[in-house]
Structures are given as structure tokens and as C-alpha cells.
Amino acid sequence: MTRECLLLLENLGRAKEPSLSAHVAACQHCQAVVKAHETLARARSAPLWQAKDAAFAQSLSQAAGRPARPWWIDGLVVAAVNLLIVAAGIGALQSRAAVTNLASPEIVWAIAILLAAAIIAGPMIALAPGGRSLRKYTLASFPLLAVAVVVGGSGFQPMSWIRAGISCLVVEITLSVVPAIFVVWALTTNAFRVSRAAIAGFSAGAVGALALHLHCPFGSISHLLCFHVLPWLGLAAATVAVRSRLRSKSFAP
Amino acid sequence: MLRFIDGDRTALDLLYLRYREPVASYLTRIVGRGNGEDLSQATFLSLVRARGRYQRGARFRPWLYAIATNAARDFLRRRRMEQLASKREMAREEPIGAPEADPGMERAVHRALEQLPESQRLAIVMHRFQNLSFAEIAQALELSESAVKVRAHRGYEKLRELLRDLWEGP
DSSP: OOHHHHHHHHTTTSOOOHHHHHHHHHOHHHHHHHHHHHHHHHSOOOOOOOOOOHHHHHHHHHHHHSOOOOHHHHHHHHHHHHHHHHHHHHHHHOSSOSOOOOSOHHHHHHHHHHHHHHHHHHHHHHHSSSOHHHHHHHHHHHHHHHHHHHHTSOOOOOSSHHHHHHHHHHHHHHHHHHHHHHHHHHHTTSOOOHHHHHHHHHHHHHHHHHHHHHHOOOOOHHHIIIIIIHHHHHHHHHHHHHHHHSOOSOOOO | OHHHHTTOHHHHHHHHHHHHHHHHHHHHHHHOHHHHHHHHHHHHHHHHHTGGGOOTTSOHHHHHHHHHHHHHHHHHHHHHHHTOOOHHHHHHSOOOSOTTSOHHHHHHHHHHHHHSOHHHHHHHIIIIISOOOHHHHHHHHTSOHHHHHHHHHHHHHHHHHHTHHHHHOO
16 A cells, blocks of 8 residues: 555545546556445435434433543542552551562562552553553553562562462452452443553552562562462453443443 | 533533534444434433543544444444344344435445444544544544554445445446
8 A cells, every 4th residue: 555545545535636646547446445435425324313302311411410520530549549458458468577578679669669650550541531552551561560570579489389379369369359349440431442451450450469579478480470470460351351341331532 | 512511511512413413323334223323322421421531622523433433332342242133133224314315325335334344444434424534533543544544445445345236237
């Protein structure tokens, strides 16, 4: 497809420059486009919509009577819930010290800051109108964050792989379920988009992941991968699946 | 739209009067007659409920068509998921349009449009029937303008094949 082919699209149904006409005469693809465009013009117009019925008029009027809520309020509410739960989780898990991750403090705090950023920024990005490129980059950054969690571990192997793993799994799920429910509720205020739901799910899962990251003393790759990161990814996938089945309150982008 | 957001309820009536027919017509072409009317109501309800998501300075028409497109996509996704409609049922749907128009042509166009991939169909219906510019379509579909043009071009090419009988027939 050439530049002229795309230029033709802008000039369908209008008088064309001689150079463009010459291109159309020589290009089979463009001839097909012109022919199809002309044929569609012969199709009759779609029907006029019937006058709005009383029930719809009432619904519209009621909806208009309610105050408009800016999108970022929902984002802030979800981010605040996430922070409260992660704080409560860290407080509840704390035994001797707030941080029992045995990796070097620089690595522990660098990853913790990234996880906290995901917890706060994730809902805002997932709920913001537009921002397709930002969503794309955010989505791409989550797997990197998951990799950082795995490779940033201390390497310390638990005595009982399964028992330690199950307790981490339970903590991860317990702390992340409520944020996931909240963010799914917030997502129903706009149209379903896989990218929005996935970002929201990742950020909800980051709540449990952050509490575990600070609390869990075990840092072997297999433990972190199977009981910190995989449940996190599973929760993100479940968030997308649940959101896709719920009805949207609005189809706004 | 800004007047409505700022509290002028009459502005909503004006928006509704101005856009209800184009939106219903657009949705009818995507999802069929009865569903198109329902979805156009859902579109205007969404517009009102989600007015807090409208960004000041943004163009209104692409935003409205983005809502309508999302409503149509949601409907089609649910229909696929629930397997409520088979292709045969789609083919049996009543033709759309005014009674004095040519039903054979409309039905053929409707069927041809249904055979296009969704992305191409949306671009062509918005461009050909709703007279949206490619910039507006790109905004509504959250795509780049060149991506929309490529889809429209390919869609028109396919339509030419699908509608060949209409101008090469008896």
C-alpha cells in the first residue's frame, strides 16, 4: 500500500488531483476501493430512530440529575484502599522487624518502591480516560517488575518448600482479593478493555506481593516464582476474566 | 458537551436531538436494527453517566462514537460468549432502512459489511455512513490515523469483492 493509496481515502467522493486520478487508473487496489465506496452510496440510509420513549427519557433525566464524578476520584479511592491494606498486611505480618527479607537492603527497598508505585499508579492508569500508550508501557513494565522480584531474592531456601510456599500463597491471595474486588468495581464505570483490567489486576496483586516482599525471609528463585509471582499473575488473569463478565455501567472510553 | 457538564440540562437535549439519529444509524449497521436502537439508548445513558470522564478540549464526536463503538463491541462480545446468535439468525435479520429504498441493495451491503473483520467494518461504517474524518475515527477507536486508513482501504477492497455481483449482475 503506497502513500497515494492512503491519500485516495481522504479524497473518496471528491474531485481528485490529476496525479491521484492517474494513480487510481494504474492501481487495482484503489480501483476496488473507489468502486466499493460508490456501491455503498447506493445503499439506502439507515432508519431514523423512533422518538425516545418515556422510560428512556426518565432514565436519561435521572442520570443527568446525579452529580458527575471525575474519574480520578475512583482511582484515588482504589489506590487508598490498596495502601491501607498493604499497611495493615505488613503490620499484621510483622513479628520482630518490619522487613525480614534477607536480600541486601538496597535491593529490597528498590523493589519495594517499584511495587508501591504499581499499587498507587496502577489504578490511576487503569481508570484514566484515553492514555492508550501509557497503558501499553505500563503493561509491559509489570512482567519486568515480576522478574525483578524473582531475581532480587536473597536466595535463602526454606526448610519446607511446600509449607513455606503455601503460607506465602495464602498471604498473597488474602491481601490482594479486596483490592481486586474494589478495582473491578471501579472498572465497571467504563468500557471493558483487557489492558485496563490487566493493569488493575497487576496493581491489586502487587498489594500482596509488596507485603510478602518485605515480610518473607525466603528468597530462592523457585519459591519466589511459584508462591510470590505466579499467584500475582494468576490474580491479574482472574481480574481480567471477572471484569469481562460484568456489565459496564457506562461504555465511555 | 461542556455546557452540559457545567450544569446546563438543555444542552443534553440538544446533544440528544442532534446525534441520536446518526448514532442509532451507526449502531444499526454494526449490530442490526432492534439491537442498534437499544444500544443507542445505552450510548446516551453512558454519555450522561460518564460525563466526568470527558476531557475538556477533546472533540465531542469521536468521544461519542467511541462510546457507541464500545457499546457495540460489548454487545457482540456477549453475544459471542453466550452463543445467542448463529450466522443463520444474522442472515434472517430484517433489512434496515426506509421502506421506499432498495431493500435488496441494503441487505447485500449489510451482509457484506458483516463479513468484514470488526476493525475494518467499524472504520468503513464511520467513514462512509457517518462521515467521520479519519482523524476522528482514529480518536474514537484509539488508533493512529494511518492504521485506520490501512484498515479502511483493506475493508473497501474486500467489499468490492463481496459486492461484485451488485454491479456486474444481470
